[in-house]
Amino acid sequence: MIASTRANLVTLITAPTVWALHFLVCYVTASAYCAKTMADARVFTGTSWPDITVARAVIAAATVLALGIIALCLRQAWGHWRSGDVDPPFDEPSFEGRQGFLGFSTILLCGLSIIGVIFVALPAIFIGDCR
């Protein structure tokens, strides 16, 4: 369903699904790590904030992986889009029309997902501890 010579509704939503999973991994990793290390309400005790190097490494790895999968989606969608030799607005009542439409829409969603993944990964560059 996901890797297919024919575009379908699953290939359409693969990239944003990857975004969602990446988002979850980032959030769960960072927040579970901080919750577990700070359950003693450090803010009142004056000790330093735990740093999140481990979580940042996980987020970095997840980001590379997510961008890689989306790149594969993009390559596949590009193939779908070019295969039929149809132009926008992709409204031919044919397999090629459908393929071109789904391919092109998938490319757009891949683009949005890439931006989304990078946006969500950025905090891990700027924030180094649990404050």
Add this chain to the structure above:
Amino acid sequence: MSALDAPRAPSQQDDPEHRKAQEDRLEKVWETPGGFRYWSAVNNSDVGIWYTATSLFFFLFAGALGLMIRTQLAVPGNDFLSATFYNQVFTLHGTAMMFLFAVPIFEAVAIVILPQILAARDLPFPRLSAFGYWSFLLGGVFVCGSIFFDAAPDGGWFMYPPLTTDEKQTGIGADVWLLGLSFIEVASIAAAVELIVGTLKCRPPGMRINLMPLYAWYVLVVAAMILFAFPPLIAGDILFELERMFDWPFFDPKRGGDPLLWQHLFWIFGHPEVYIVFLPAIALLAMIVPTFAQRPILGYSWIVLAAVGTGFLSFGLWVHHMFTTGLPSISLAFFSAASEAVAIPTGVQIFVFIATLLAGRVVYSTPMLFALGALGIFVFGGLTGVMVALAPFDWQAHDTYFVVAHLHYTLVGGMVFPLMAGLYYFYPFAMERKLSDRLGKWAFWLMFVGFNVTFLPMHVTGLRGMPRRVFTYAEGLGFETLNMVSTLGAFVFAAGVLVITFDVLRPKSKQPHAERNCWNAGTLEWLSETPGRDWGVRTVPIVTTRYPLWDQPNFVRDYDEGRFYLPDAEEGKRETLITSVLDARPIQCLRVPGNTFMTMGAAFLTGGAFIAATFYAWTLTILFSIAALVSILFWLWRGTAIIPEKKEKDVGLGLKLPLYVSGPDSVGWWAMFITMIGDMSAFASLIFGYFFYWTIHATGFPPSDTAGPGVFWPGLAFALTSASWGAMLLARRANTADKPLSLNLWLVVSALLAVGGGAALLWGPHASGLDPTAHVYPATVWVLAIWTAIHLGVGVIMTLYCLARSAARKLTAEYDIDIHNVALFWHFAMITMAVTAATIALFPLVAR
């Protein structure tokens, strides 16, 4: 283009008398019943209109509450409302606007127009729509009516504990909110199932996925969002009620709970809900803009990008409602980033509309006026949204009138104005007569000016520091003039709404019917005749373009002459076409059920159980629950998986289609699958709760002094349930092999094993003496065990139902819808059991 040529070949449709006879038969089959029986109607055109009217009524009701709020705040130190009554008024204003107007109106409008947009005679489960409507009506009246007894919810529309779990501070109102709305949420999920299956399977032949009207794309996305957004709230409601009724301490920090879990569950629902409200309204614009630009939409794929992209991103925003709860900055930053990212797809839609208008020749009209007003207001609300999505700014603006202004700009601009555009646009389609252009323009300007006068100053009021939800304020803080201006504006806005209400309600029998396709639109819903006919569509057309009324030659004539599919109702049955998901190839002629009071009865009995529970009247609750179950089984028995009198039917144009299909080909299987996705997301929310508690308990979860349910009993439960699931699969295989005896045997075995599995699962926490009121850990274990056991119980009822169907020869090797759907349910029940057992029995072994 053979598909286009086919209808023009000589056929019996050339004979006017033959056509007349067909039309008579169709009219008779689809006739709306008269007199008292009118209320037994289940057809989308009737139920949809009731649904729309009811939710508009709740809009007026909640609007009146809004005016009361503004009256109270007009001057400092006002005593128009008491503090406690003010709490009820603003809570009910938000609650009714969101739960009784904004979301239901999406379902309502979709039920009215979606079948016609897809040229289907009805959606696949009309009785489910009717059930949803009656549930909504009852639940809505119950929730709104509470204010007349001084018993309305008063803890704010998001009901934060610990205020709302404290029974001394909040009375029965909180229970009214939790149970009344849970009941309505179930109806919303039912509507979502109906709309997803309708969009995917009821399109006209030839309407490939790239030709689907944009409205249908939005419906698909929004209905899917409902499946993932509403169940977390239902899960939250369950935890909440367990705390209120039985003192299970989910949100009580003294016993290990955490009020923040409610905030998470509420906003996992609440933020996507904003988009669940916004996208369908934008979908109306996606139909209106091309019509009044008199050209196809520019950037069809970009709209699909926007709809799907927003649908996903909107699930990564929820914590931006919780920026001030003290979560680590890194967590806030993820949500802040996603909140900024969602502006991209949202903006894309706006640009697509503007580009379409620029490229076309715009016909100015009332719907167009509302559409333009919507874009203006929404863009403003979107920009303040970008501001509050930044955590440091939000820390300043949180819980002030700035946020009130922001949310009203997005919701009124993103939803109310487009809806009014839709009302003026679709009114002639639904009610056969046009609304007045003059009144419409008056209404628009009153609403547009009134809205901005009300809410623009609130940004300043908020930045000056006036908090939300205060029933009054002191003199000399700089709030007086701003509040007075807002109040005046609110009444101007209300005057605009009144003008529309008058326009809708004024008698129009002397007014001539609107001409057919009065806006010269290009999509299929405008095929509808005026005066209207009950049949939905004369014939199910073959579609080869996005705007068939503009682009397909002789389309309307061929349609009127019944030259496409299903031009007749020879057998006197209600029928519509089912087609494949991507290419809309015809695959089945679906018999849809007709009018009945059963759905109303089932809805009222189900509602009775919820209402009785509100008053802690347990005997009555149990009686109502049993009656509701019986009525639903009766409904299923009489009205589903009906064996047709013949296998195939000639649907016209030389095409023969089966009347009965089962498994993944059937709409019922899809409905079960989609329902169970929703069920899984509720379950996932409960599991999230378990792991949430694990993260916040540094000393271990389960706590070191508490023994868990152990491994033995959950393990046994897992083994028995696996065996039960296996027996169900063997039963299905036996049925396919046409061995009724072994089918029945395996069904009995499956049911017995499932009973054993459920009992073993519940015995685990019982045997180790877990007291759910002592600490959040036992409470969480019990909730997971009970949830799973209930699923096994439902599975047993389904299994016994199959047994009865088999005994009555309604379930056979050839006619096997029931067993396929029940087996599908069992897959999900098995997953539920496996995850529960792993969580409560195995997880404590590997993590502290």
